[in-house]
Amino acid sequence: MRGSTGQISRLGTLKSLLQRFAFLSLIGVTFALMLIGKADTVLVERARSAITDAVTPILRVMSEPASMIAQTINNVRELASIREQNAELREANDRLLQWQSLAQRLEAENKSLRSLLALVPEPGAQFVTARVVGDVGGAFAQSVLITAGLSSGVKKGQVVMTGEGLVGRVTQAGNASSRVLLISDINSRIPVLVGEAGNRAILAGDNGARPKLLYLNQSAAAPGDKVVTSGDAEAFPPGIPIGQVAEVQDGDVAVELFVARDKLQYVRVADYGLAGFLLEPPAVQQP
Amino acid sequence: MMQPTLLQSLDLSARKALPAALTLMLMLFALTPTNVPGLSPVMPMFALMSIYFWAIYRPELMGYGAAFSFGLLEDLLTATPIGSSALVFLLTQWIVLRQQKFFNAKPFVVTWFAFIFVAAGAALIRWIAVGLIADSGFTPVGPMFASYLITVAVYPLVGWLLAKAQVKLMGQV
Structure with a gap:
């Protein structure tokens, strides 16, 4: 009897020793990984893409009920206001028809002016539509996972948007899934134009709901001013709507985004053929 | 004692894999x-709740290896510094395994109270680690604190669900 208890306690000691060893070595591995992650970003990115590719099909199924509930609520809400909406739409239609004729006239004028100047037209964009199946929130990073990747032509650095405006940029492209860094992420920096005067600024995310404008003279922004991409640094084409100035306070200019994150279901990934600062800079040629 | 059949042993291992x-x-x-407005930036730390819960109630089924793997997975999925x-x-x-005596047979409220401190430590350490590694530096404290508060507030619900699952599916394990 005594022998067996002795054996058990010896086994217990051995087990706790092994556990302590496992804990300490794993802590060591964690710190090693932190260093590797800092040094070899390509390797980490490849691992991220592989994991995202593996998980996206599961997320696709899991996101189905949530999007269905949201859609149902939306439908009911729309049903309640269908009469008013109809009247509003009629009015809007009348207004838009006027705009259409104006646009047609301007287009014709534009065309003739272009031919006068012999202007080379900018290449058009190619679009891929994808569903949003993952919403990575939390305090440390803001991104969404979408159901299109390299196999459908999505590449790192491409611009992601909806009908309302800019969503973000592809930062990681797997085979059948991609990660889109949102404008609100702390790593997001976008050159923008503010207001009708077109003052240049940088829109910087801070992981909150409202990104801030940097390098902007405070008097140059007022609540309601529209913010659009400027096209500087070749990361984004110019003129994509982003949001409007919501608040100017104590040197901080906060921007309310046009794209509501909680309503994101489908996005368009646009390939403008831009070089962008995400890619390797071209080698400087020696004279 | 009778040898368990293949089905029985499969069933047993499935039950043992439940925490993971x-x-x-x-x-x-x-x-x-x-699709809830404003929730994403302050999403609670669900995985942390689960790690904490199983460390208290079924430490033999979730070892350090599992905790490490889940942490790695979380970092890869959320694009936070690896x-x-x-x-x-x-x-x-x-910390939970070190305090096993304290947690032993304590009512749920006590473990919730302890979670207030454990989650605070976890959020703080993560914030420091991310701030030191990431190129963007330290993230604003606001969203982190909000996420922490929600994590603590939601824990009883998640803990209750996990406890239900444990009793229902793992009763004899």
């Missing part, structure tokens, strides 16, 4: 778009 499976599910649940979650999950498990 539920942790994975919670982690993926946190990634599912909720290793930061793994470190936090490992430390969470370690």
